[in-house]
Amino acid sequence: MSLGWLTESSLIPREPKPILGVGTASLLGLQAAVYDRERRGPFASTKRRRLAEEAKARNAGVEARNAKDEQKNEEGGVSLERVAARLAEKARRYEALVNGSATPDGEALVNFARKRQLEGEEARAGGPPLGAQGAWAEEEE
Known part of the structure; x- marks a missing residue:
């Protein structure tokens, strides 16, 4: 039975087999080249x-x-003062829109009064929700 990675540690090292036709002198030259390369470090x-x-x-x-x-x-x-002033302005505008005290001067991207009216009509009619462009959303089949 093989246990994969566990079997590696159970291998017993053996004596190297001599290579036929290769002399000791050429092996010494090869070993010297390997030693020199290792001494120089990674390339x-x-x-x-x-x-x-x-x-x-x-x-x-x-x-x-x-x-x-x-x-x-x-x-x-961007500075801390400019960011704080811009956030304060946004908060002031939002509070005015929520309270209904501010009249949109063309800067607002959402007409909250119309949105509330459409949501009320939709709740009474029980129709599907409006799409992103203001048209009825198509049902997927």
Whole structure:
């Protein structure tokens, strides 16, 4: 019975078989070459060396673009004050829309009064829900 990966550890090492027709001198030369190669350490393939060189290299104009982006961010970029002011404005508009005290001046994307009216009509009629474009949603068969 073989247990796959468990059988590897049960193998007993054996004496190496001599290769017929190969002398000891040529084996010593091969062993010397292997030792020399191991001593030099791992050798990166051409592809890996090329990728490493490309990773170290910088593209032309990167520093100029980075400086331009930093300058743009300093002039009119995102700041904590601007974000807080924008969120406060959104909250104020939302509260006004929910309370019904604000009249949409064309900026709102949703007409909440019409939406409530359509939802009420739909609930009374028991029809299918409206689609994304305001038309009746088609039923899939």
